[in-house]
Amino acid sequence: GSRAVIERYRPxxxxxxxxxxxxxxxxxxxxxxAADGDLIWFLDADDALLPSACASxxxxxxxxxxxxxxxTPLAIVDGEGRWNRSTLPGEPDRLAEGDLRDHVFxxxxxxxxxxxxxxxSARALSQVLPVPAETYRQAADSFLNEQVAVCGPIARSxxxxxAYRRHGSNQFxxxxxxxxxxxxKIERECRSHERLAVVASQLELDGYRPNPDDVDDVxxxxxxxxxxRLDPAGHPAVDxxxxxxxxxxxxxxxRAGFANPELATTDRLVRSLWFLGIGAAPDRLVRRLLAWxxxxxxxxxxxxRRRSEPESGEVLxxxxxxxxxxxxxxx
Numbered sequence: 001g002s003r004a005v006i007e008r009y010r011p012x013x014x015x016x017x018x019x020x021x022x023x024x025x026x027x028x029x030x031x032x033x034a035a036d037g038d039l040i041w042f043l044d045a046d047d048a049l050l051p052s053a054c055a056s057x058x059x060x061x062x063x064x065x066x067x068x069x070x071x072t073p074l075a076i077v078d079g080e081g082r083w084n085r086s087t088l089p090g091e092p093d094r095l096a097e098g099d100l101r102d103h104v105f106x107x108x109x110x111x112x113x114x115x116x117x118x119x120x121s122a123r124a125l126s127q128v129l130p131v132p133a134e135t136y137r138q139a140a141d142s143f144l145n146e147q148v149a150v151c152g153p154i155a156r157s158x159x160x161x162x163a164y165r166r167h168g169s170n171q172f173x174x175x176x177x178x179x180x181x182x183x184x185k186i187e188r189e190c191r192s193h194e195r196l197a198v199v200a201s202q203l204e205l206d207g208y209r210p211n212p213d214d215v216d217d218v219x220x221x222x223x224x225x226x227x228x229r230l231d232p233a234g235h236p237a238v239d240x241x242x243x244x245x246x247x248x249x250x251x252x253x254x255r256a257g258f259a260n261p262e263l264a265t266t267d268r269l270v271r272s273l274w275f276l277g278i279g280a281a282p283d284r285l286v287r288r289l290l291a292w293x294x295x296x297x298x299x300x301x302x303x304x305r306r307r308s309e310p311e312s313g314e315v316l317x318x319x320x321x322x323x324x325x326x327x328x329x330x331x
Contacts, residue, residue, distance in 0.1 A: 016031065022137075024139070039061060039070075039119050041118070044115045046165040053119075053162055060155040068148050068149070068152030070118075070119045071118045071157070072113065073089060073157070083313050092156075092160075094262075096111045096156070097155060098154065105205075115144075121148075128143075128147035131143055132191055147192065186220070190238065197210065211239055225278055226290055229283070258272070
């Protein structure tokens with residue numbers, strides 16, 4: 001019934017539909033093409049912007065018109081919209097800020113929230129879009145955040161101005177690591193790296209590394225190690241002239257983790273132990289270890305997933321009643 005609900009809000013909102021589900025990347029491309037504002041905020045299903053969101057983003061861009069993006073920690077709410085003060089990321093100061101161009105070219109990985117926590121400059125988006133729609137039917141936020149970070153400085157909010165809804169029915173409640181997921185992530189990172197070359201050239205930036213294997217992206221190296229351990233014969237070649245080898249990836253992952261200034265000391269130690277464990281584990285245990293924890297994987301570590309949902313908390317997000325929806329066109 002989504003369309004029926006959306007139509008209640010005409011003419012305050014202007015609906016733009018795809019007749020069939022073309023995925024997240026295509027939705028971003030179409031939405032940007034229909035937008036005429038200076039700031040663009042893509043809102044995922046289930047999530048919500050809080051009343052101060054747009055004003056906070058506008059103030060940040062007014063303070064520095066060169067900015068490419070404003071991002072915010074997300075308040076994690078349950079299916080009823082209750083918030084127990086948990087955020088994503090857990091430590092809001094882990095979100096990156098400032099000029100990240102040199103960092104992205106060397107490490108790629110930096111702190112950003114999921115899609116609904118990002119307000120983009122339309123100018124920056126015009127440099128990086130369109131999203132490769134078929135490759136990014138999902139996880140298009142990783143493409144945007146990797147690309148936009150070289151288009152100008154980034155600002156962050158210290159307090160959540162958007163909410164991320166997590167409950168037992170949505171895909172982030174504990175999806176397991178699969179070989180298909182790993183191979184898709186590797187393909188997406190390679191496609192994103194190719195596009196970054198175009199953006200760097202357009203902006204006349206130095207520092208881009210043409211070979212994706214030369215980037216010290218600890219998450220990307222981890223995906224490759226996991227893929228290699230699960231299925232060595234079918235593992236994709238990131239660099240045909242330098243095939244992935246188990247202990248080479250272990251060493252590279254540990255070095256990349258300790259070199260990345262965006263990672264806290266605890267993260268560096270945990271990731272180092274993970275690389276050593278996956279590298280040394282016998283074949284029969286690798287899948288079990290990946291089910292327990294994969295850095296930057298599709299779900300939280302198992303010890304976090306087993307925590308019970310909060311039974312109480314501030315109601316931060318409330319679904320409008322039918323009568324309130326009926327009044328939408330008059331607001």
